[in-house]
Structure formats: C-alpha cells, structure tokens
Amino acid sequence: MKKLVIVALAVAAAACVSESTMRVEANQQFQQMRRQLPISTDPAQRAYIFCVAQSVLRVVEEPYASRAWEIEVFDMPDANAFAMPGGKIGIFSGLLDVAQDQHQLAAVIGHEIAHVTREHQVAQANRGMMTQGAAAVLGASVGMQQEAQALAQVGLTLPFSRQHEREADEVGLIYMAEAGFDPRASITLWKNMEEKSTGPRPPQFLSTHPAPEDRMGKLIAGMSGALDRYNAALARGVRPVCE
Numbered sequence: 001m002k003k004l005v006i007v008a009l010a011v012a013a014a015a016c017v018s019e020s021t022m023r024v025e026a027n028q029q030f031q032q033m034r035r036q037l038p039i040s041t042d043p044a045q046r047a048y049i050f051c052v053a054q055s056v057l058r059v060v061e062e063p064y065a066s067r068a069w070e071i072e073v074f075d076m077p078d079a080n081a082f083a084m085p086g087g088k089i090g091i092f093s094g095l096l097d098v099a100q101d102q103h104q105l106a107a108v109i110g111h112e113i114a115h116v117t118r119e120h121q122v123a124q125a126n127r128g129m130m131t132q133g134a135a136a137v138l139g140a141s142v143g144m145q146q147e148a149q150a151l152a153q154v155g156l157t158l159p160f161s162r163q164h165e166r167e168a169d170e171v172g173l174i175y176m177a178e179a180g181f182d183p184r185a186s187i188t189l190w191k192n193m194e195e196k197s198t199g200p201r202p203p204q205f206l207s208t209h210p211a212p213e214d215r216m217g218k219l220i221a222g223m224s225g226a227l228d229r230y231n232a233a234l235a236r237g238v239r240p241v242c243e
C-alpha cells in the first residue's frame with residue numbers, strides 16, 4: 001500500500017509538463033516535419049495561406065502574439081491542419097478542398113490557433129500520463145527531463161477532447177471575426193468537413209479533432225456576438241483580401 005502511494009506521488013510529480021517544454025518539443029517536431037514531408041512549392045498557394053494565417057495572427061493576444069510564429073504549407077492531399085505550442089502552424093494543401101474560400105480557411109486557422117492560446121496541448125500532455133501510450137513511453141525513459149519530453153510528445157499527438165474542441169470553436173470564431181473574416185463561413189466549413197467524413201477520403205483533421213455533437217448549435221449561439229466583432233473590424237478598415 002505504502003509503495004503504491006509513493007509510486008502515485010512520483011507519477012504526480014512527473015506529470016507536470018510546462019508550456020515552455022512543449023514549445024521546445026513542438027519546434028523540434030515541426031522542423032522534422034519540414035525535413036520529412038513534401039513542402040508546397042506553389043507560390044500562389046503559399047501566399048494565399050500565409051495571407052489568411054497572418055491576418056488571423058494579428059488579433060492574437062499576448063504572450064502568444066510574440067511567439068516565433070512559423071507557417072508551413074505541406075504538399076499533401078489530406079485535409080489537415082495543425083498549430084503547435086510556440087506558434088508553429090502547418091497546413092496540408094488538401095485542406096483547400098474543404099476550406100473553399102479565405103473565410104472558411106480563416107475558420108480552420110482560427111480554431112487551430114485557439115488550441116495553442118488556450119494551451120490545450122499542454123493539458124493534453126499532462127492528461128497523457130493516464131494513457132497507456134504515455135506509460136509505455138515513460139517506461140522506456142529515465143529522469144524527469146526525459147519524462148517531460150516524452151509527455152510533451154504525447155501531448156502533441158493525442159486527439160483533443162470534445163471540451164477543447166468546443167473552446168477552440170468558440171475562441172476561433174472570435175479570432176476570425178476580429179481579423180475581418182465572415183464568421184458565418186465557419187458553419188459552411190464544418191458542414192463541408194462533416195460531408196467529407198463519410199466520403200472515400202475522410203478529412204485527416206477529424207482524427208485529432210473530434211467533432212462535438214453540438215458544434216452547429218454552439219456556433220449559431222455565438223454568431224451574433226461574432227458578427228458584431230466582424231462588423232466592427234470592417235468599420236475599422238480590417239478587410240483582408242487573400243487570393
């Protein structure tokens with residue numbers, strides 16, 4: 001019994017992955033993806049995606065706004081996108097089949113950035129302790145530093161919880177609207193995503209972003225506030241034109 005308590009305490013002590021550990025780990029993973037995956041060489045496609053992402057990033061709050069944000073476009077047919085702690089954004093070119101205009105693309109990017117600014121990956125890493133995968137990784141590692149790194153890696157790969165998805169939808173909607181993108185496009189975007197989910201090539205995005213059942217209801221509930229922010233942005237002259 002005593003032994004069990006000691007083990008539990010040791011696990012609890014180790015199970016605290018900081019946001020800064022996550023940033024280091026995410027940066028390594030991002031640079032590795034850049035080396036290993038095909039990078040889009042289509043200048044027009046890259047410019048379009050950078051334009052949308054940079055427009056959304058302009059409304060992000062501190063301390064996240066000052067992170068070393070990097071955006072990469074991977075030449076991959078999957079409909080997928082991610083953002084990682086420290087400000088690394090990856091967009092797979094196949095996402096453009098689902099996100100069909102700048103407003104819809106801003107909805108995905110706003111959602112992804114919200115996962116970072118609400119530190120969902122950090123929470124995932126700390127929750128990752130409870131999973132078997134994490135236990136296996138931890139079993140093979142020695143020392144607190146390695147344990148933290150291993151947990152950070154797990155945190156970057158685990159699917160988000162539906163609660164995190166709801167929050168990323170909510171915050172992402174605000175980001176896109178403040179950046180001058182029409183928040184109503186988020187509804188079209190998530191409908192497109194759902195439609196493709198039963199097709200021959202379901203969006204890879206859905207494997208790490210489980211759709212909350214009440215997504216549409218929540219989006220509609222937040223729409224009036226988002227439209228106010230959108231109209232205020234337009235009135236300030238914030239009207240991104242990404243092509």
Ligand SMILES: [Zn+2]
Nearest residue numbers: 160165168209
């Ligand atoms: Zn998500």
